[in-house]
Structure formats: C-alpha cells, structure tokens
Amino acid sequence: MAFRERLSVVQAYRFALDLTARQERVVLAHAGAARVAHNWALARVKAVMDQRAAERTYGIDEAGLTPTQGWSLPALRRAWNQAKSDVAPWWAECSKEAFNTGLDALENWSDSRTGKRAGRRVGFPRFKSRRRSTPSVRFTTGAIRVEPDRRHVVLPRLGRLKLHESARKLARRLEAGTARIVSATVRRDGGRWYVSFTCAVQRTQGMPACPDATVGVDLGVTHLAVLSTGEVEPNPRHLDAAARRMRRLARRAARRVGPDRRTGRRASKRWERASARLGRAHARVAHLRRDGLHKLTTRLTREYGTLVVEDLNVAGMLANRRLARRIADAGFAELRRQLAYKTGWNGGRLVVADRWYPSSKTCSGCGAVKTKLALSDRTYTCTTCGLVLDRDVNAARNLAALAATVAGSGPETRNGRGADRKTPLAGPVAVKRQPGTATAGKTGTVPPQGRTSNHELTYAS
Structure with a gap:
C-alpha cells in the first residue's frame, strides 16, 4: 500500500x-473590552498623525515632530498598558486577550499597506459602534x-x-x-x-476518484454550475425562498420604535425582538448557502483530478441591478475559494481561466469564435460545423479543453487566451485553439471524462 x-x-x-445568561454577559463584557481598546488605539494613532501633520505646516523639521505611534501589536500594547488605568479602570475584570483582540485589528491595515499581509488591500480602520459592530x-x-x-x-x-x-x-x-x-x-x-x-x-494527501479526468465548471444564475459532462447543478436560490418571510419581518421591525442617534432615543424591546428575528432569518439563508456550496465543492474535488473555472468579475456583475441579488445569492466567490483549498487537500488541480477567455462564444466542436452572442441565446449554434448545444454546456466543454494547454501541478493555476490588457496573468498563457483543429472522432479537445479503475487508486494504510 x-x-x-x-x-x-x-x-x-x-x-x-x-x-447561560451569566456566560453571555461575561462574553459580551470581553467583546466590549476589545471594542474599547480598538477605539482608544485608533483615536490615539489618528491624534498623533494629525499632530505631526499640523507641526509640519508650522515649519518644524522631522526630528522635532511628535514621536510616531507604532501600529504593531507590541507597540500598541505598551501604550495601552500605560493608559488602561485611566481609560478602563475595570480592565482587571477581563482577560488580556480581549484587549489584544481590539489592538491587533489595527495591525492588519499597516501590514496590508506595507505588503506583509497577503490578499486584498485592507481599508483604513474605523471606530466600532456598540450596536452595529459584531461582538x-x-x-x-x-x-x-x-x-x-x-x-x-x-x-x-x-x-x-x-x-x-x-x-x-x-x-x-x-x-x-x-x-x-x-x-x-x-x-x-x-x-x-x-x-x-x-x-x-x-x-x-487525498486522491480524487478520477485523477486523470478533467471537468469544466461554468457558473451561472439559472443553474449554479454546469459541468462539461452535461451534469447540471440547480441553483437553490435560498434568498428567494426566504424573501417573503424576510419582507414580513422587516415590515414588523419598521413599525416598532427603533433607536435614534440624533435624539438619543433607545430602541424598544419589541424592536429588539423583531430585529433579532430578522437577523436569524438572514443567518439561516447564509448557513443554507454555505452548506450547499460545501457539499458541491467537496464532491467535485473528490471526484475529478483537474477542475477549470472562470475568473468572473463578480464586482462588475453586481452593478447590474436586475441580476445583482441573484448573483450575490449564488456565492460565486465562495465557491471558487472552497475549490482552491479543497483541490489541494484532495490532490487535485484548479485551473482558473482568464477573465477574457471567450468560453461562451467559442464552439467546442471546431473552435470557431462568434463575434457576438446575446445573453438571451441559451442555445449555441455554430455556423461553421453545425454544432447545436446548450450554451452553458458548450462553455463548460471549452473550459475543460483549456486545461490541456496549461502546465503545472500546483493547487491553483491561472490560465488565459493571451490577452494583453486589464487582467495580468500569473501563470503560463494558453494559446487559443484555432478553428478546424478538432481531433478526428472526438468532440473538440475535451479530455476523457471517464473514471479510473479501482486498482489504479492508492490508499493510506
């Protein structure tokens, strides 16, 4: 073995x-301590920054400016320990980890600005409200x-x-x-x-059931995912299913006496109960969506060795007011995030097609590319070879064929058609298949989708 x-x-x-009620009060006290430490540190840092900016306008040289306040956790912790007796006389009632939680959040912005933190740029920190922030x-x-x-x-x-x-x-x-x-x-x-x-x-390290099989995954709103094998994953549309109840709960909360920051009016108990019901309804939708995506991505990564998805411009798609709610409900970004780490866990590979690759306009039979293809055209008809196929299945087959042009064994490989604008490529560039290059006896260049035999699989003993 x-x-x-x-x-x-x-x-x-x-x-x-x-x-219990007592435990919840203690946890809320610790979360409140984290919020107090965060707001104090942010106010201190901003005050020092504003003071230094004002001193520069007075003509003071850099050596004579007010000393800077570091953004790192050790620097903020030293400053907090010196001022906590005045800022929070009750500090001994909470764990030191609560204050570190609030101070550590400021370091994320500094690390993101200097390049120490990977991922999307973190915005400048804001003050946290007792009612609006998440404990x-x-x-x-x-x-x-x-x-x-x-x-x-x-x-x-x-x-x-x-x-x-x-x-x-x-x-x-x-x-x-x-x-x-x-x-x-x-x-x-x-x-x-x-x-x-x-x-x-x-x-x-896992191993997919079909390590040599490649599948293209075309994401959409009508169907959540369409595979190059012809399998269709329906879109559950959890938000639409719960929309009627959520509208009723929102109307009920709107009729209650809510908080008013301008007059200092506090919310009524009835408003708090109605808002809690609405929050639980939103949480239920999020949990159902997350559960469905986990089941789908787990099944795909355990079955196929190579998965190909598109690099969708979700932020741009959300600008379409007619489709924004349905796109947000589908969870395209979360689905791709789960595929990225689950392919690594299961020994597979994820190929991300370039944003400008014409998967929907390209014929999966001969490789001809249409100049225009309206979104209302749900059936792809090729004028060159006469192929008639569902639009989403055709796009998924093109994505699967694209994996054959990419080299590499990493868990996520970027891929494209060689576009020279907008989207920088972080990996090898695929050459688009030219019309008329289909292999004889096959539909396009889609790799075989069959399963491997059981004796080809290895198991951990």
Whole structure:
C-alpha cells in the first residue's frame, strides 16, 4: 500500500454554543473590552498623525515632530498598558486577550499597506459602534481545550462552555496528535454564539476518484454550475425562498420604535425582538448557502483530478441591478475559494481561466469564435460545423479543453487566451485553439471524462 503525502494546513473548526445568561454577559463584557481598546488605539494613532501633520505646516523639521505611534501589536500594547488605568479602570475584570483582540485589528491595515499581509488591500480602520459592530473576542494563550466528553470547551476567564453540537471531529485529531489549537474566537452571528478553533492540522494527501479526468465548471444564475459532462447543478436560490418571510419581518421591525442617534432615543424591546428575528432569518439563508456550496465543492474535488473555472468579475456583475441579488445569492466567490483549498487537500488541480477567455462564444466542436452572442441565446449554434448545444454546456466543454494547454501541478493555476490588457496573468498563457483543429472522432479537445479503475487508486494504510 502506498503512503500519501501529509499536508500542513491551517484549518478552522466552528461549533455553536449554548451559553447561560451569566456566560453571555461575561462574553459580551470581553467583546466590549476589545471594542474599547480598538477605539482608544485608533483615536490615539489618528491624534498623533494629525499632530505631526499640523507641526509640519508650522515649519518644524522631522526630528522635532511628535514621536510616531507604532501600529504593531507590541507597540500598541505598551501604550495601552500605560493608559488602561485611566481609560478602563475595570480592565482587571477581563482577560488580556480581549484587549489584544481590539489592538491587533489595527495591525492588519499597516501590514496590508506595507505588503506583509497577503490578499486584498485592507481599508483604513474605523471606530466600532456598540450596536452595529459584531461582538467578537479571540484567545491565543491560556487554557484552550476540548473536554473529554466532547460537549464542552474551556476558554480563559470564560471557563467551561457547553456546545450545541459534538466536537468529536476536532477531538479525534487532538487525541491523535494531528492537530494543534492555535487560537479560539467567540463570535455572535445571527443571534447565536459560536466558537471557532484555528488549528494547525496535519492532513493526509487525498486522491480524487478520477485523477486523470478533467471537468469544466461554468457558473451561472439559472443553474449554479454546469459541468462539461452535461451534469447540471440547480441553483437553490435560498434568498428567494426566504424573501417573503424576510419582507414580513422587516415590515414588523419598521413599525416598532427603533433607536435614534440624533435624539438619543433607545430602541424598544419589541424592536429588539423583531430585529433579532430578522437577523436569524438572514443567518439561516447564509448557513443554507454555505452548506450547499460545501457539499458541491467537496464532491467535485473528490471526484475529478483537474477542475477549470472562470475568473468572473463578480464586482462588475453586481452593478447590474436586475441580476445583482441573484448573483450575490449564488456565492460565486465562495465557491471558487472552497475549490482552491479543497483541490489541494484532495490532490487535485484548479485551473482558473482568464477573465477574457471567450468560453461562451467559442464552439467546442471546431473552435470557431462568434463575434457576438446575446445573453438571451441559451442555445449555441455554430455556423461553421453545425454544432447545436446548450450554451452553458458548450462553455463548460471549452473550459475543460483549456486545461490541456496549461502546465503545472500546483493547487491553483491561472490560465488565459493571451490577452494583453486589464487582467495580468500569473501563470503560463494558453494559446487559443484555432478553428478546424478538432481531433478526428472526438468532440473538440475535451479530455476523457471517464473514471479510473479501482486498482489504479492508492490508499493510506
């Protein structure tokens, strides 16, 4: 039996909590402490920046300016320790991790600006409101563990908290020594409290059921995903299904006496209950959407060795007011994010086609490219070879054929048609198939979609 490679990944395990009234008050106090520390640090940094800018207008040289306030967590922590007795005389009632949670958020903007933080640029931090901000607190040190009964967790200063569900998946890894808890975050989402454990996990490298098979995935609104094999994944449209109830809950909340910041009016209890019901309805839609995407991406990455998707301009698509709600409900970005890391877990490869690759306009039979193709044309008809095929299936087949022109074995490979504008390519450039180059006896150049035999698969012993 062949041994598979072990991967070191960072994985989060999220569990719902069943807190008592006293425990909820303690957690809210810690989240409030994080918010106070964040607002204090942001005000201090902005005051120093404004002071230095004013001093420059007075003609003071750089050496004589007010000393800068560092954005790093150690620098902010030193400043907080000097001022916490005056700013928060109650600081001893909360864990130090609560204040670190608020101070650490400011470092993200500094790291993003200097290039230390990967991903999209982080905007300049804002002050957090008690009513509008999401209560959250993170623990990185102290007693963080899962109890042997797998129904309780222990966190610093919060003590023993009951879980709404079993933590057996995480407990098994902790007992086997293949996972180590790095941090734990308690957060309120949709009226319910959750705890998320960020863990360093040793995962066994998986292998797809069809390691040599390639599938193109065309995302859309009518159907969530259309595969090059002809399989259609329907769009559940969870938001549309819950729209009627959410409208009724929103009208009910609008009739209640809500808060007014201008007059200092506080919200009524009836408004708070109505708003909580509306929040739970939104959370339910988000949970259903996330669950469906996880099931779809897990099935695809465990079955196919290579998946090809498009680099969709979701932000531009949301500008279409007629389709924005349905596009946002589909969750294209979340689907691609899950495919990216799950292909690495399961030993597959994700190829991302360039944003300007004409997958819908290209004939999957002969390679001819139409000049125009209206969105209302749901059937693709090729005037060169006479191919008549569903528009989405044709696009998915073109995406699958594109994978054959890309070299590389990484979990995510970027690909394109050689466009020289707008979208920079981070990987090898694919040459677009010319018309009339279809292989004899095959439909276009789509790789075979069949399964491999069982004796070709290797399993970890």
